[in-house]
Amino acid sequence: MTYENPYMNGQIWPKLNILEILRQRNPLVICITNDVVRTFTANGLLAIGASPVMSECSEDLKDLIIHASALLINIGTLTPDKVSYYKEAIALAKKYEVPIVLDPVGCHAGAYRLSVVLDLIKTGEISLVRGNQSEIKAIYDALSPNNQADTSTTGKGVDGGQIEDSAVIAYRLARLINCPVVATGEEDYVSDGTRVFAVPHGHPIMTAVTGTGCLLGAVLAAFFSAYYPCKNRLSIGEFLAYALAYYGLAGESAVQVSGVQPGSFSVAFMDSLYTVDDAVLMSENRIRPVVAPDQLQVYFIGGTQDVGLNENRLLSVVEDACRGGVTCFQFREKGAGTLVGQQKLELAQQLKQICAKYNVLYVINDDVDLAMAVNADGVHVGQEDMRLEEVRNLVGHKVVGISIHSVEELHKTDVIYADCVGVGPMYATSSKPDAQEPCGPNRITELQAEGLTLPCVGIGGITLDNAKPILQAGASGVAVISAIAHADSPYEAVQQFKCLVDGIK
Structure with missing residues (x-):
């Protein structure tokens, strides 16, 4: 028997087709990313149905930004010259109303990285912050009005440990900086400052392949292009939770083909990103609402x-x-x-x-x-x-x-x-x-x-x-x-x- 809502006069919410929308739009994602992951990021974006372009200077970016659907700033290989470029890129993205995803790679591991991230956030123009749970906690501790930073996190290098209460931290940080926050770990959390969602991260082998975290930032940037048709149905938090669910599903699907072998997994993962569709995404109940x-x-x-x-x-x-x-x-x-x-x-x-x-x-x-x-x-x-x-x-x-x-x-x-x-x-x-x-x-x-x-x-x-x-x-x-x-x-x-x-x- 079909459920009929008495308030909706026979109307029903249309089915969600997030991946179809994204692939039809073929969004251009400008990636200012680290030297280690450029190829992996470009191939991943192509696999999901987006168009990647890597940009290294303002002169180049000025020509590209007018065509862009999103901008990714990944600080993995950081230099003072790049910091200036990040700020110029943010100003250009603001001018053309292009959403900006910030990946604060390793900001929990050093004061300089953290200071750069805080400066970029304080521009007020970041659309999404995506980091591992140690990185997100470091940002929250630095910005928290209570100024009670906890330096006991177990993260090291660019990898981060599983931080307790990451859902709460994601919620608090999203409210503090007025933009959605994604905190990844054994379980991923996303908050838009109103809602909080938890999503299984995928397969543990994903942490053994360099670039899977950085690619996720680019994938989230691409997803922004598909949000507008869904905004009456989904909050931005739930929409991004679907993006995380898709990414995790692709990882689990890839392991079924490759086995637990990092080299083989990388190839299978690209194939899975390409083949997972809305039917698979919607059939898997991977998103869990959380109340902080x-x-x-x-x-x-x-x-x-x-x-x-x-x-x-x-x-x-x-x-x-x-x-x-x-x-x-x-x-x-x-x-x-x-x-x-x-x-x-x-x-x-x-x-x-x-x-x-x-x-x-x-x-x-x-x-x-x-x-x-x-x-x-x-x-x-x-x-x-x-x-x-x-x-x-x-x-x-x-x-x-x-x-x-x-x-x-x-x-x-x-x-x-x-x-x-x-x-x-x-x-x-x-x-x-x-x-x-x-x-x-x-x-x-x-x-x-x-x-x-x-x-x-x-x-x-x-x-x-x-x-x-x-x-x-x-x-x-x-x-x-x-x-x-x-x-x-x-x-x-x-x-x-x-x-x-x-x-x-």
């Missing part, structure tokens, strides 16, 4: 029922809250006199635009059909709603949240299909008339002792005065309705919650 705990710190929930059934008031409150720094907004439209049908859809679309403007995770409460129709970032369901497995099958890579009130509910819930959890009610609440009896902050500790590992928020009756015990009990954040929706200044209310959470974390 940071995304749940100040979680605002609201609908027109919380603002006197006034749509404009809700829009104003949500925008103020987003400006104030909420990390997630859940649209919950329930109760007498609230919107339904087309009116609910239109309001949901307006709220999505506000959240997107501020890189705030946007979640729909209960209504899976609405979440799909507006292409929200996620959906949150209760114990009495649709089964989690069914929800996951419908929403794909969107964030899935679930309410859990007790240890008994935890054990009967298929949390494998969820990404985050709402626990409550923490305290007595007037925002939800059918709320259960308060369970208190200790319930979070109990659930984690019983095996809950997903990031969670406490919800129900939370104010500035009683939020601290919830965070101390192990919650990643607090979910708030009235304390923000009814505040004289939602912006200031959110700021106060942020200060409280930051103080605990």
Whole structure:
């Protein structure tokens, strides 16, 4: 039976054909890359359906850039003269609105490399940073406003170790520099500052072949040319996750032909990049949504029922809250006199635009059909709603949240299909008339002792005065309705919650 979304009037989202679009466009990718990998990079770009060109000076680049779909800057073989050229290239790319991918090769291994990378990022013109997890962590440590650099990373040379919490670092860095970040390792992570995705890296043999990491930067640059037709369907983060999935699939496919032999693998890998198509890419469920705990710190929930059934008031409150720094907004439209049908859809679309403007995770409460129709970032369901497995099958890579009130509910819930959890009610609440009896902050500790590992928020009756015990009990954040929706200044209310959470974390 075909699934029909009541909000979409019989329309369906078109199937994704990312690789077909890329190959039809045959994008020109200008590569300012290192001496070691030029041939491998050029052959790889040709295999995926792009056109590579290597450029070594500004005079040459001025003629090429007007035809380019993307520019790759790879600092692998670094010299002072090249640094000047990188900056000239960035200025030219900016002039012609060409996206720039920066590969900060080895920036975790030396102060000079890191300083060059930071200077390039600070131009504000980089479209994507792609590095191994040690490189990404080094950049984040250097730019982090907390200035608490951790020098204990195990990476050496241009190779990097697997850094714990790389998903969180990718998310934080993407927000800090306002562009997507890809951090590669045993598992790759990509974040656009709103969403985070994990993708299997491929086969371990890929790390034994010089140039596979550098080629990935060029492949990601080529993929930018195929994004525009997909932008209403996919966030840039999810789109890049598909690029990572394609690359990893090609690696695994190549090993099946070559065996675990680096020399043979290089040839087979080029063949796999050429032959993997959209049917194969879409049939493999390789992309996993990730919720970084940071995304749940100040979680605002609201609908027109919380603002006197006034749509404009809700829009104003949500925008103020987003400006104030909420990390997630859940649209919950329930109760007498609230919107339904087309009116609910239109309001949901307006709220999505506000959240997107501020890189705030946007979640729909209960209504899976609405979440799909507006292409929200996620959906949150209760114990009495649709089964989690069914929800996951419908929403794909969107964030899935679930309410859990007790240890008994935890054990009967298929949390494998969820990404985050709402626990409550923490305290007595007037925002939800059918709320259960308060369970208190200790319930979070109990659930984690019983095996809950997903990031969670406490919800129900939370104010500035009683939020601290919830965070101390192990919650990643607090979910708030009235304390923000009814505040004289939602912006200031959110700021106060942020200060409280930051103080605990």
